[in-house]
Amino acid sequence: MGTWDIGHFDNDTAADFSYTLDETAMDQRANLIRTTLTRTAQTQDYLDNSRAVEAVAAAALVAAQCPGGEPVTTSYGPDEPLPVLPNDLRALAVEALDRVVAGESELGELWDETPKGPLWRQTVSRLRATLDLQAEPQEHLLFETSPTDSV
Template identity: 65%
Template sequence: MGAWDIGHFDNDTAADFSGDLDDAPQGERAERIREALTVVAGTRDYLDSDEAVVAVAAAALVAAQCPGGEPVTTAYGPDEPLPELPLGLRGLAVQALDRVVTEPSELLELWSEGGHGEPWEEGIGRLRTVLVEAAG
């Protein structure tokens, strides 16, 4: 994983996902976010880091539209506006985040081995809190 910081979009794969969203027709962007979350939420075996970072980025986009959510302001996030995302994505995003931080998860391993696991997990926890509260 080419990462340069612990932010949700601070890696090559998440930045590429943002670019793919920008390139997608407006009407397909919500579905691409849903697909990214669904793949990870449904994974029971070893979770690949590329799938995990895309799901984290997708969850951050969903959380940004929730009350109390932080807007995605990084240059590595999507440049094009997203449509209003379906409310059902909030619970799916929670499921995906829960899977990302559950073994076996390559992304969890990479952050833990790199010595930055705690601040990275705190960031995931903040996203999760916003999503849980909004999913009500």
């Protein structure tokens, strides 16, 4: 795998995933992202590097559509726009990222062998935090009562 930096698309596998997305029909792109995330989240055995890299890229695309999410602006990301992705992909992306950074993950092991490993883990953690804020609905206080309201 050719990797040139810690960004979610800064490697050959993620760039290839972007190309595949661009070549996929618009109405099937969300399904490709779902399949990629599901395949990683459900991996019980040792997680292959390529699957993990694709899951991180897919999660970054989901997070880009979240409020506060960073847009994917790298030239190695998809050239074609994505449709609005279903909200349930956010929780699935969190599961996939948790699997990527867990034990028995080739990608995690490879990064841990480098000086930039902690920084890579921080970028994945920030990505997860963006998704996790969106994964579960926030409860909002609809109205406040003052002491004079209750009698």
